[in-house]
Amino acid sequence: MQINTVPLLPEQASTFALQVDLLTLYLVAVSAFFTVLIVGLLIFFSVKYRRRSDADRPPQTVANLLLEVTWIVIPLALSFVMFIWGATIFFKMSSPPKEAIDVYVTGKQWMWKIQHINGHREINELHVPVGKPVRLTMTSEDVLHSFYIPAFRIKADVIPGSYSKMWFQATKPGKYHLFCAEYCGTKHSGMIGSIIVMEQSDYDAWLTNSKDSSLAEAGQKLFKTLGCASCHNADSGVRGPNLEGIYGRQTQVRLQDGNTLTNVTADERYLRESLLNPNAKVTEGFAPNMPTYQGLVTEEQILQLISYMKTLTPVVSSNTGNTNKVVPPPVAAPAPVQTNQAPKVDAKTTENKSSGSQAKSEPAK
Amino acid sequence: MSEHKEQENYLTAGFSLKSWLLTYDHKRIAILYLISIVTMFFIGGIFAALMRVELMTPQSDVFEPDNYNKLFTMHGIVMVFFFIIPAVPGVLGNFLLPLMIGAKDVAFPKLNLLSWYVYMVGATFTLYTIVSGGVDTGWTFYTPYSTSASQTHVVPVVLGLFITGFSSILTGLNFMVTVHRMRAPGLTWFRLPLMVWSLYATSIIQILGTPVIAVTLMMAGLEKIFRIGLFDPALGGDPVLFQHLFWFYSHPAVYIMIVPGMGVINEVVTCFSRRGIFGYRAIAFANVGFVIFSFVVWGHHMVVAGQSVYSALIFSILSYLVGIFSAIKVFNWTATMYKGSISFETPMLYVLGFQGLFLIGGLTGLFLAALGFDVHVHDTYFVVAHFHYVMVGGLVMAFMAGIHFWWPKITGKMYPELIAKFSMILVFAGFNFTFFPQFILGYLGMPRRYASYSEEFQVLNILSTAGGSVLGLGFLLTVLYMVWSLYFGKKVNANPWKATGLEWEHASSPPITENFHEIPVVTEDPYNYANRDFIKDFPKEVEVGA
Numbered sequence: 001m002q003i004n005t006v007p008l009l010p011e012q013a014s015t016f017a018l019q020v021d022l023l024t025l026y027l028v029a030v031s032a033f034f035t036v037l038i039v040g041l042l043i044f045f046s047v048k049y050r051r052r053s054d055a056d057r058p059p060q061t062v063a064n065l066l067l068e069v070t071w072i073v074i075p076l077a078l079s080f081v082m083f084i085w086g087a088t089i090f091f092k093m094s095s096p097p098k099e100a101i102d103v104y105v106t107g108k109q110w111m112w113k114i115q116h117i118n119g120h121r122e123i124n125e126l127h128v129p130v131g132k133p134v135r136l137t138m139t140s141e142d143v144l145h146s147f148y149i150p151a152f153r154i155k156a157d158v159i160p161g162s163y164s165k166m167w168f169q170a171t172k173p174g175k176y177h178l179f180c181a182e183y184c185g186t187k188h189s190g191m192i193g194s195i196i197v198m199e200q201s202d203y204d205a206w207l208t209n210s211k212d213s214s215l216a217e218a219g220q221k222l223f224k225t226l227g228c229a230s231c232h233n234a235d236s237g238v239r240g241p242n243l244e245g246i247y248g249r250q251t252q253v254r255l256q257d258g259n260t261l262t263n264v265t266a267d268e269r270y271l272r273e274s275l276l277n278p279n280a281k282v283t284e285g286f287a288p289n290m291p292t293y294q295g296l297v298t299e300e301q302i303l304q305l306i307s308y309m310k311t312l313t314p315v316v317s318s319n320t321g322n323t324n325k326v327v328p329p330p331v332a333a334p335a336p337v338q339t340n341q342a343p344k345v346d347a348k349t350t351e352n353k354s355s356g357s358q359a360k361s362e363p364a365k
Numbered sequence: 366m367s368e369h370k371e372q373e374n375y376l377t378a379g380f381s382l383k384s385w386l387l388t389y390d391h392k393r394i395a396i397l398y399l400i401s402i403v404t405m406f407f408i409g410g411i412f413a414a415l416m417r418v419e420l421m422t423p424q425s426d427v428f429e430p431d432n433y434n435k436l437f438t439m440h441g442i443v444m445v446f447f448f449i450i451p452a453v454p455g456v457l458g459n460f461l462l463p464l465m466i467g468a469k470d471v472a473f474p475k476l477n478l479l480s481w482y483v484y485m486v487g488a489t490f491t492l493y494t495i496v497s498g499g500v501d502t503g504w505t506f507y508t509p510y511s512t513s514a515s516q517t518h519v520v521p522v523v524l525g526l527f528i529t530g531f532s533s534i535l536t537g538l539n540f541m542v543t544v545h546r547m548r549a550p551g552l553t554w555f556r557l558p559l560m561v562w563s564l565y566a567t568s569i570i571q572i573l574g575t576p577v578i579a580v581t582l583m584m585a586g587l588e589k590i591f592r593i594g595l596f597d598p599a600l601g602g603d604p605v606l607f608q609h610l611f612w613f614y615s616h617p618a619v620y621i622m623i624v625p626g627m628g629v630i631n632e633v634v635t636c637f638s639r640r641g642i643f644g645y646r647a648i649a650f651a652n653v654g655f656v657i658f659s660f661v662v663w664g665h666h667m668v669v670a671g672q673s674v675y676s677a678l679i680f681s682i683l684s685y686l687v688g689i690f691s692a693i694k695v696f697n698w699t700a701t702m703y704k705g706s707i708s709f710e711t712p713m714l715y716v717l718g719f720q721g722l723f724l725i726g727g728l729t730g731l732f733l734a735a736l737g738f739d740v741h742v743h744d745t746y747f748v749v750a751h752f753h754y755v756m757v758g759g760l761v762m763a764f765m766a767g768i769h770f771w772w773p774k775i776t777g778k779m780y781p782e783l784i785a786k787f788s789m790i791l792v793f794a795g796f797n798f799t800f801f802p803q804f805i806l807g808y809l810g811m812p813r814r815y816a817s818y819s820e821e822f823q824v825l826n827i828l829s830t831a832g833g834s835v836l837g838l839g840f841l842l843t844v845l846y847m848v849w850s851l852y853f854g855k856k857v858n859a860n861p862w863k864a865t866g867l868e869w870e871h872a873s874s875p876p877i878t879e880n881f882h883e884i885p886v887v888t889e890d891p892y893n894y895a896n897r898d899f900i901k902d903f904p905k906e907v908e909v910g911a
Contacts, residue, residue, distance in 0.1 A: 007821075010810050020741050024808070027735065031728040038699055038724055042717055045702040046709070049638070056706035060895035061641035064700075068644055071696045072689060079685040082735045087678055089737025094674045109514070143510040144604060146669065146744060150810025153741040157670045159605065160509065161598025164671050177819060181744040181812040183503045185514055186431050189815035 013176055013197065014152035015169045019089050021153075026085065030078050093154060096167035100135035101128070104215070104303040107138065107145035107158040110187035112178065115300060117307065119212035124193030126178065128170055129203035135167040137268060141299050146182035149195050155181050163268050170197040219308025222301055226293070240290060241283045246271070247310045253281040260284060271306050374777070374875040389474035390878055395460035395775075397481050398451060403844065405447040405488065408495075412440035414837055417799075417830040425817040433816035434501040435517065439494075441504025446526055447488055449760055450618065453625030454536055454571075455484070457767045458564045460775060462540060464868035464876060465558050467549025467885045472542040476535055484532035490525025494518040503814060505615075508596035508607040512588040523586045530579040533621075537571030540564050549867065551887035558866055558891045559648055563628025566652035570617045570624075570659060578614035581607065605670055612663035620659040622756060624652060626763030627694055630716055633766050634698050635892040636864040637713035638705030639899070642892050644697040651690040658687035668739045677736055684734035691727045695720065710862075711785040715766035718793045722758025726751060729804065747807025750800045757796060765792070765843070772847065773861050774868060777875040778854030784846050791839030798832025863903040865893055 012018055049058075103126065106113040114122045128134045138147055140160040147166065148155035156166040180191035198206060212218075223229060231240035241251075250263045256279060264270065264281065273280055275297065278290035297305070375392045378384070385393060416436050419427045428436065459477065463470050471477050494500050500522045502511040511519050544565050548557070584595050585607065594600030596607040635642050642648065664672055664680030698720065707713070729751040733739050742748060773779050802825040807813075811822045818826070860869040868876070871885040889896065897903070 007809065008805060009808065016737075020737055023735060023738055024732070027732045027738065031725075031731070034728060035721075035724055038695065039721055041699050042702070042720055045699070045705070046707055046717070049702065049705045049707050051639075051706045051708040055900050056639065057897070057899060058639050058704055058706050058895065061643055061701070061892075063644070067700070068647055068693075068697075072693060075692045076685075076689055079688060079731055079734075082731055083682050083685050086735025086737045086739070087681060090668075090677065090740065091674065093737065093740055143514050144507055148744075148810070148812060150741070155669050155740060155743060159598075159671055161604070162671060177810060179810065179812045183434075183507065183510070183744075183814040185501070185510060186434065188434070189425065189430065189812075189817045192819075 010150040010153075011172070011174070011176065012151070013170055013172045013174060014149075014154070015171060016089065016093060016153045017151065017171070019092070019153075023082075023085050023089060027082060030082070034075075093167075096135040096165065097133045100133035100167055103128075103134055103136050104300075104307075105136050105138040105147060105158065106141060106299045106303070107147070107180070107184075107191075108141040109143065109185055110180070110191040112147070112180075112191070112193050113300060115215055115303060116207065117215050118207060119214040119218060120207060120209075121212060124178070125196060126193070127196045127198060127203065127206055129200045130170050130173050130197050131200070133167055133169045135165065137303070138164050138166065139299050139303075143184050144182045145180045145184050145191065148179045148181035149176055150179070151176040152195070157182055163272065170195075173197045173199055215304050215307035216311045217308075218301075219304035219306070222297070222305055223308055226297070228305075231290070239286075241286060243309055244312050246312060247306075252284040254284055254288075255281060268306055271309060272302055275302060275305065373877060374873065375878045376777070376875050378878045387478075389470070389478055391459050391463050391471050391474065391477060392775075392876065392878075392880075394477050394481055395456050395458075398455035398459060398484075401481070401485065401488065402448050402452050402455060405443050406840075407844075408492075409440050409443035409448055410837060410840065412436045412443065414833065416440065417833040419816065420818075420826045421823075421830050423818050423820045423823050428816070430816040431501060432499075434503075434814070435499035437814055438501050438503050439499055442491060442500075442522060442526070444756075445504055445618075445622075446529055447484075447491065449622045449756055450533060451484060451536075452622075452760065452764050453629065453767065454540070454564060454567060454621075455481075457629065457764070457771065458536075458540065458567075458625060461771065461868060462543060462561065462564055463547070464774075464872055464880055465561055465866060466544065466547060466552055467867050467871070467881065467887065468543065468547035469879050469881070469884075471539050472546055473539050476539050480532045480535040480539070483535065484529055487525045487527075487529030487532065490521050490528065494522045494525070497521075505611060506582065506585055506607075507611075508585060508588070508602070508604045509598065512585050512595075513597045513599065519589055520586055523582045523589075527579050527582050527586075530575045533571045534575045537568035537575075540568040541572070544568075549885050549887055555645070555649070556887055556890055559631035559642060559645070560625075560628035562649045562652050563624050563631075566656050567621050567624045569656050570621050573660070574614045574617040574621070577610060578618070581610040581614070584610075605667070605672075608667050608670055609663065612666045613660070616663040616666065617659040619752075619755070620655045622760050624655055626719075626760040626767075629763045629767035629770070630694075630698055630719060632864075632866065633712045633716045633770050634701050635894065636770070636862050637710065637716070638702045638707050639863075639894040639897075640701050640703075640705040640892070641890070641894060642697065643700035643703070644693070645890075645892075647693050648697055651693045654690040655687070658683060658690070662687055665734060665739070668736055669743050681734050681736050685731065688727065688731055688734065691723075691730075695724060695727070710769075710782060711780070711789055712766045712770035712862075714786060714789045715762050715769065718789065719759060719762035719766060722754055722762060722793075722796065726754030726758050729754065741810075742807050744812055745807035746803040746811050746813055749813050750803035750807060753800045753803075758800070762792075765789070768847075770862070771868075772850070773857040774872075774874050774876070776851060776854070777856060778850050779857050779861065780850045780854060781846050784842070788839045788842045788846070791835055791842065795832050795835030795837070795839055799829050799836050800832070802826075802828045802832075858904045860903055863897070863899055865891065865897065 009021060012021065102117050104115040112124050114126050136147065138156065138158045139162065140158045142160060145158040146155050147158055152168045154166055154168055156164045158164060174197055176195045178193040178195050180188060184191060232243045246266050249266045251266060252260060252262045253264050254260050276292060276294045278292055279288040282288045375390055388394060419433050425433060497518055500517045500519055502515050502519060544561060587593050588595045588597060592600060594602040596602040596604050598604060631642055631648065662680055662684045664676050665684045668677050733748065733751060769780060769785060806822055806825045809822065811818055857874050859873050867885050871881055
C-alpha cells in the first residue's frame with residue numbers, strides 16, 4: 001500500500017469509518033467557523049482600532065451580559081451535539097452483535113498472536129470476512145498494548161490480567177494496517193501487522209485450510225491433561241461445581257472476606273479469574289479447595305479452556321444424567337488441605353507462581 | 366509617579382554569588398528560576414530536535430529504537446516537570462505577585478528560596494538519569510511497563526519528580542498565603558489583576574493535585590524496587606489503577622501549566638489595547654471553574670483503557686463543560702480589543718499568536734472529548750499535536766508575551782524590538798509547520814512514540830521536522846537578543862508601556878529590593894485605562910537618571 005500523494009483520511013474500510021468521518025466533518029466545520037470568527041475579529045479589530053496617536057484614549061469598557069450569555073450558551077449547545085454524536089458512535093463500538101465471529105488476541109512484546117475459533121492461529125495477521133461482524137477478545141502476556149486499525153477507526157487497549165473487547169464489520173476487501181498504539185518498549189513501533197479482509201468464499205477456503213484442532217478441542221484436551229475433570233464433572237459434583245452450561249450462568253459466590261455476591265455472571269473474565277485466583281470468588285456450597293493454575297497455563301491456553309467451557313451447554317452435553325440441575329451438596333465435606341500443586345502442562349517459567357497462590361484451604365462456613 | 370534618580374535596585378543590591386544563592390528576595394529567586402527553566406527548556410528542546418531528525422525517514426536509522434524511546438521520554442519529563450509547570454509561576458509569578466499586590470515580598474521568603482533548591486535537587490536527579498543512560502517509559506510511566514519491564518533508570522527519575530513535586534506545593538502554598546494576607550490597602554479581590562487570580566487558582570490545583578502524583582510515583586517506585594503488587598497484574602496489582610491516579614493529577618496539571626499563561630494574556634492584551642478587560646468577573650470565575658472541573662475529567666485520557674461505557678460518558682460531558690471556561694476567556698480577550706487603541710509591540714504579537722494557536726488547541730480538545738472520535742485518534746499524533754498547540758501554542762506563547770512585556774521591569778533594559786518581532790514570526794510560523802501536519806498524521810493513524818513508521822507518513826513528517834528547525838531558530842534567537850539587551854539594551858523608565866498596575870506605576874525599573882518606597886493604596890479597578898491621560902500621566906520615554 002504505497003501512497004504517493006498525501007491523503008487527509010485513512011481508507012474507510014469498516015462500518016464505523018464513515019460514521020467517525022462524518023462526526024469529524026461536523027467537528028471541523030464548527031472549529032472552522034469559530035476559528036474564522038475569532039481570527040477574523042482579531043484582524044478586523046487590529047486594523048480598525050490600531051493606535052493612531054499616542055494620545056488615544058479609548059472609552060471605558062462596557063459590560064454586556066447578553067453577549068456573555070450568548071457566547072456561553074451557543075458553544076455549549078454545539079458541544080452538546082458533539083457529546084451526543086460521539087457517545088452514540090461509542091455505544092455502537094461498545095456493543096458487539098450476538099452473531100459476531102469470535103477471534104482471540106494475545107499481545108506480547110512485540111507481536112500479536114491470534115487464534116480463530118476453529119483453532120487456526122496466526123501471528124501479526126488477522127484474516128476476516130467482509131460484511132460479517134467480528135468480535136475480538138484480547139489480553140496481554142506482559143505489558144499494556146493497544147490494538148489499533150486506522151482504516152476501521154477503532155482501537156482498544158490490551159491489558160494484562162484482563163480481557164478487553166472490540167468489534168468491527170469490514171466493508172471492503174483489502175489489506176489494512178494493524179498498529180500497537182500503547183507504548184510497550186523497545187520494538188513498540190515494530191509491533192505492527194495487517195488485517196486482511198477477504199470475500200466470504202476466500203475466507204471460508206482460507207479457514208478450512210487449517211490443520212489445527214479447534215480452540216474448543218484444544219481446550220478439551222487441556223481440560224483432561226490438567227485434571228480438571230476429576231473435580232468438575234456432572235457425576236461428582238461434590239468437590240467442584242458442574243461446568244455444564246457454566247458460560248453465562250448466574251451464580252451466587254462467596255468472597256474471601258466471607259461476604260456473598262448474588263447473580264455473578266460467569267463470563268470470560270470470571271472464568272479466567274477462577275482459574276488463576278480460584279478463591280477470589282467461590283461458588284456457594286463449595287469449599288475453597290481449588291489450586292491455582294497461575295503460571296501453569298499460558299494466556300492462549302486459558303482462552304482455549306474458556307472456548308471449551310463455552311461448548312459445555314446442558315443440551316449438547318454428552319454426559320449422562322443430571323444435566324440441568326446444579327446441585328450444591330447439602331454439606332460440603334471438610335476439604336483436604338491442598339498443596340497447591342496442579343499438574344504441569346507446558347508451563348512457562350514462573351517466578352510469580354507464589355503470588356497467585358494465596359489459596360489457604362479453610363472449611364466452608 | 367515615583368521618579369527617582371539612578372539608585373540602588375534589587376540587581377545592584379549585591380554582586381557576589383552568595384548574594385544570589387542565599388537571597389530571600391522574590392525577584393532574585395525569579396531570576397534563579399528563569400536561568401534554570403531556560404536551561405531545562407534547551408535540554409528538552411535538544412531531545413525534541415534529535416527526535417525530529419530520526420523521524421525524517423520511515424526507518425529507525427539514526428538512533429537505536431531504545432535510544433529513540435529514551436529521547437521522547439526525557440523530552441516529556443524535562444519539558445513538563447522542569448519547564449512548563451514552573452515556567453510562569455516560578456519566574457513571572459515570583460517576580461510579579463508581590464509587586465502586583467503591593468507587597469514587599471511573598472509571605473514566606475525563606476520557603477520561596479527552599480522551593481527553588483528543592484526544584485534544583487529534583488532536576489539534578491533527572492540530569493543524573495540523562496547522564497547515566499536515560500529512562501524509556503514515556504513521561505506517563507504507565508505500569509506494568511515502568512515497574513516490571515523497563516530496564517532503565519526509572520527509580521532515580523521517579524525520585525527526582527517526587528522531590529520536585531514539593532517545590533510546586535511550596536510555591537503554591539506561599540502564593541496562596543501571600544494573596545490572602547499581603548494585599549495593599551484598598552486592593553479587594555475584585556480589584557486584583559487577573560494574573561493574580563490565575564496564580565491563585567493555579568496554587569490551589571498545585572496544593573491539591575501534586576501530592577497525588579507524588580504518592581503515585583512513589584508507589585510505582587516501591588513496586589519496582591520491592592516487588593510490592595500494586596499495579597502489575599503478575600503481582601496481583603491493577604495496571605489501570607495507575608492510570609487513574611496518574612491522570613487524577615496530570616489532567617489538573619494541564620491547568621497548572623496553562624492557567625498562569627492565561628493570566629499573562631489579561632495583562633498584556635489590556636495594556637496594548639488600552640482597554641479595561643471585558644468581563645472581569647467572568648474571567649475571574651472561569652479560573653475557579655478550572656480548579657473545580659479540572660479534577661473531574663481525568664477519565665478522558667482512558668477512553669480505550671477499558672473503563673465502563675458509563676464512566677466514559679460522564680468524563681466526556683464533563684470535558685465539554687471544562688472547555689467552556691476556556692471559550693469564555695478567549696471571547697473576552699477578543700472583545701477587550703473592541704474599540705481599543707491597539708499597538709503591536711512584540712508582547713502583543715505573542716498575545717495574538719496565543720489567541721490563534723490556543724484556539725486551535727482548545728477546539729481540537731473538543732474533538733477529543735467526543736468519544737467516537739477519541740477511539741480512533743487516542744495515542745496517535747493527533748493527540749500529540751493537540752497538546753502541543755495547548756502547551757507550546759498556549760503556554761509558551763503566553764510566557765514569551767510575558768517575558769517580553771516585563772523584561773524592562775525585570776532588567777531595566779529594553780529588548781531590541783525589530784529582531785524580537787522577526788523572532789516572533791519565526792516561532793509562530795515554525796510552530797504551525799511543526800505541529801499542524803501532526804493533526805493529519807494522527808487522523809491518518811500514525812501512533813505516537815514510534816521510532817519507525819509506515820512510508821506513507823513520510824511527507825508530513827519531513828514537513829514537521831522542517832518546521833521544527835525554524836521553531837528552534839526562533840527560540841535560539843530570542844535567548845541571544847535577550848542576553849544582548851542586558852548589556853546593550855536601551856535603559857527604560859518605570860513604565861515604558863504606559864501600563865496600569867502597581868508594578869508599573871509605583872515601582873521603578875528595575876524595582877528596589879523592598880519593591881516600593883511606600884506601600885501603595887489602591888483606589889480603583891484594575892486596567893483603568895479609560896481614566897489615564899497617556900500624554901500627561903506617564904513619564905516620557907527618557908533614560909532614567911539622564
